[in-house]
Amino acid sequence: xxxxxxxxxxxxxxxxxxxxxxxxxxxxxxxxxxxxxxxxxxxxxxxxxxxxxxxxxxxxxxxxxxxxxxxxxxxxxxxxxxxxxxxxxxxxxxxxxxxxxxxxxxxxxxxxxxxxxxxxxxxxxxxxxxxxxxxxxxxxxxxxxxxxxxxxxxxxxxxxxxxxxxxxxxxxxxxxxxxxxxxxxxxxxxxxxxxxxxxxxxxxxxxxxxxxxxxxxxxxxxxxxxxxxxxxxxxxxxxxxxxxxxxxxxxxxxxxxxxxxxxxxxxxxxxxxxxxxxxxxxxxxxxxxxxxxxxxxxxxxxxxxxxxxxxxxxxxxxxxxxxxxxxxxxxxxxxxxxxxxxxxxxxxxxxxxxxxxxxxxxxxxxxxxxxxxxxxxxxxxxxxxxxxxxxxxx
Numbered sequence: 001x002x003x004x005x006x007x008x009x010x011x012x013x014x015x016x017x018x019x020x021x022x023x024x025x026x027x028x029x030x031x032x033x034x035x036x037x038x039x040x041x042x043x044x045x046x047x048x049x050x051x052x053x054x055x056x057x058x059x060x061x062x063x064x065x066x067x068x069x070x071x072x073x074x075x076x077x078x079x080x081x082x083x084x085x086x087x088x089x090x091x092x093x094x095x096x097x098x099x100x101x102x103x104x105x106x107x108x109x110x111x112x113x114x115x116x117x118x119x120x121x122x123x124x125x126x127x128x129x130x131x132x133x134x135x136x137x138x139x140x141x142x143x144x145x146x147x148x149x150x151x152x153x154x155x156x157x158x159x160x161x162x163x164x165x166x167x168x169x170x171x172x173x174x175x176x177x178x179x180x181x182x183x184x185x186x187x188x189x190x191x192x193x194x195x196x197x198x199x200x201x202x203x204x205x206x207x208x209x210x211x212x213x214x215x216x217x218x219x220x221x222x223x224x225x226x227x228x229x230x231x232x233x234x235x236x237x238x239x240x241x242x243x244x245x246x247x248x249x250x251x252x253x254x255x256x257x258x259x260x261x262x263x264x265x266x267x268x269x270x271x272x273x274x275x276x277x278x279x280x281x282x283x284x285x286x287x288x289x290x291x292x293x294x295x296x297x298x299x300x301x302x303x304x305x306x307x308x309x310x311x312x313x314x315x316x317x318x319x320x321x322x323x324x325x326x327x328x329x330x331x332x333x334x335x336x337x338x339x340x341x342x343x344x345x346x347x348x349x350x351x352x353x354x355x356x357x358x359x360x361x362x363x364x365x366x367x368x369x370x371x372x373x374x375x376x377x378x379x380x381x382x383x384x385x386x387x388x389x390x391x392x393x394x
Contacts, residue, residue, distance in 0.1 A: 007124075007125075009182060009183075010124060010183065011125075011132070011135075012179065013179050013180045013182070013183050014117060014120065014121070014132070014136060015135065015136055015139045016175060016176045016179045016180065017077065017081065017113055017117065017136075017176055017180060018113075018117065018136035018137070018139045018140040019139050019140065019143045019172060019176065020081065020084060020109075020110075020113070020143075020169075020172055020173050020176045021110050021113050021114065021117075021140050022110075022140050022141065022143065022144035022147075023143045023144050023146070023147040023169050023172060024084070024087075024088050024091075024106050024110075024147070024166070024169050024173075025050060025053055025106070025110075025144070025221075025224065026144040026145070026147045026148045026224045026245070026249065027147040027148060027150075027151040027165060027166055027169070028049050028050055028151075028166065028224075028225070029050070029148065029151075029224045029225050029226070029227065029228050029229075029242075029245060030148055030151040030152050030228045030238070030241060030242030030245060031151050031152065031155060031162045031165060031166070032046055032049070032225065032226075032228070032229065033229065033232070033238065034155065034161070034162050035049070035099075035162060038162070039096050039099070046349070048100070048103075048346070049099070049100070049103055049225075050221055050224065050225045050345045051221075051342050051345050051346050052100065052103045052104055052107055053103060053104075053106055053107030053110060053111075054107070054217075054221065054338045054339075054341050054342035055107065055338075055339075055342050056104060056107025056108050056110075056111050057107060057110070057111045057114060057334055057335065057338035057342075058335050058336075058338050058339040058342060059111075059335075060108055060111040060112065061111055061114065061115050061330075061331045061332075061334040061335035061338070062199060062331050062332070062335045063331075064076070064111070064112055064115040064116060064327070064331055065115070065119075065324070065327040065328055065331050067112075068116060068119075068327065073116050073119070073120060074180075074183040074184050075184050076112060076116065077112060077113060077116050077120075077180065077183075077184075078177070078180050078181065078183070078184035079112075080108070080109040080110075080111075080112035080113055080116075081109060081113075081173065081176045081177045081180055082109075082177055083105050083108050083109040084105070084106055084108075084109025084110060084113075084173050084176075085109075085170060085173035085174055085176075085177055086102075086105055087101075087102040087103065087104070087105025087106035087107075087108070087109060088102065088106060088166075088167060088169050088170040088173050089102070089167065089170045090102030090105060091103065091106070091163070091166050091167050092160070092163055092164065092166070092167025092170070093163075094160065094163050099166075111334070114330070114334050115327065115330045115331050115334055116327070117136060118133070118313060118316040118317050118326050118327075118330045119317075119324070119326045119327035119330055121133060121136075121317060122317040122326040123326075129314060129317045129318060130259070130260040130263040130264065130314055130318075131260050133260075133310060133313050133314045133317065134256055134257060134259050134260045134310050134314075136313075137256050137306075137309055137310045137313055138253050138256050138257055141249055141252050141253040141256060141306065141309065142249075142250070142253045143172070144224075144249055145245075145246050145248075145249030145250045145252075145253060146246070147169065148224065148242055148245040148246045148249060149242060149243050149245070149246030150165075151165050151166075151242055152165075152238055152239045152242040153239065153242075154168065156239075198328065199328050199329075199331055199332040200325075200328060200329060200332060201332070204378070205319060205378065205379070205381065206319070206329055206332055206333070208375055208378035208379040209312075209315045209316065209319055209329065209333050209379045210332055210333040210336045210337050211337070211340075211371075211372075211375045211379070212273065212308075212311075212312055212315065212372065212375050212376060212379040213312040213315070213316075213333040213334065213337035214333075214336060214337030214338065214339070214340030214341055215277075215337075215340065215368055215369075215371060215372035215375065216277075216280075216305070216308040216309060216312050216372060217312070217337055217338060217340070217341035218340055218341040218343070218344040218368055219280060219301075219305060219308075219344075219365060219368065219369065219372075220305060220309065220341075221341050221342075221344050221345055222344040222345055222348050222365060223245075223248060223301060223305070224245060224249075225344075225345040225348070225349075226345065226348050226349065226352075226361075227241075227244070227245055227248065227298075227301075228241035228242055228244070228245055229241075230287070230291065230358050230362075231244055231291075231294045233358065234291045234292050234294060235292070236294055241294075244294050244295065244298045245298070247295065247298045247299060247302065248298040248299075248301055248302040248305070249302065250302065251298070251299050251302025251303055251306065252302040252303075252305045252306030252309065253306060254306065255302065255303050255304075255305075255306030255307050256306040256307060256309060256310040258307070259272075259307050259310040259311065259314070260310075263314065268380055268381055269311060269314075269315075269318075269379075269380035269381075270376065270377050270380035270381060271380075272307070272311065272380065273308070273311050273376030273377075273379060273380040274373050274374075274376040274377055274380070276303075276304045276307040276308050276311065276376075277304065277308060277369060277372040277373040277375075277376050278304075278369075278373050279300060279303050279304030279307075280301060280304035280305060280308065280369045280372070281304075281366060281369035281370055281373060282300055282304075283297050283300035283301035283303075283304060284301075284362055284365045284366045284369055285366055286300060287301075287362050288359060288362045288363060288366060291358070308372075311380070312333075312337075315333075315379055315380075316329050316330040316333055347361070347364065348361040348364070348365075349361075351364060
């Protein structure tokens, strides 16, 4: 009974951590025009608000397995939540330095959570990887969707405007710190500590998983950063554009819930990953051809994006033999993958500036989705495992 209650508490803790991994990022896109106007930022500089966290992911992700092996995964994740909380609070300070400095801290905290959640699920719930991955992706995406939808309304009624709309998520972060505290004080007694493994740089399958992770992340961060602006330039109001971004993420959440059932029925994930990536391609092509059909393309992009996110996260556990290998693959996939994703918002903004429109940057996303469809045929291969021969340091 005590063991079961401990597992329930751990699951709740993991889900609350997941709730904090995107909301502080997705609320930026709907407010980007106001941020630019108030601070006098160029589009490429404004794009850094969602690129800086990705760069933090790139730098810190490879370090996480070693840090977890040294300090303990539970303690490291608790410290990351504290850093995340400080970053959100710092963004509430009404100066540009607070906004960008807080964004860097937010990226550092989220980077640790991104890497550790797949490995903790593999360690503590090896028979429920698909179910719990879908659950935490659903919570992460659901809270992120709400953050997008309420960003503009909160900024219009709350004292402090958009500063408050970005800073109010500190309440969620504090809740995460409190609910994870029991794991920091008393890590699960029967759980093996995470060992540090070398990252699988020599594995072709690992590179395919990394590319899939990077391409779907590139799409997600471009959409949450710039889709409201694309819609506004097509005649949609600012608040409505924020809610359309909510629709994209809400549909993604619902789609992600269906992935575990599909994973159980399929012998491998190649067809599922390729089809979902192709759906993303259809959404970008529609946005290119008929941008005025904003609601339809928000739904289509959500259908493909939600499933691709869950698959990318699940691949990190499914392609590894144990928690240590899952941590190493997760670190590699998220470091290199987010380096690719980090280019997205800035490149999209620069292409918009250079071409004086959205058609060229949207065509770039069409190419990225087409490449992702091909990569899916390798990353989704059955029971093939990533070879990681020896622990780091041996």
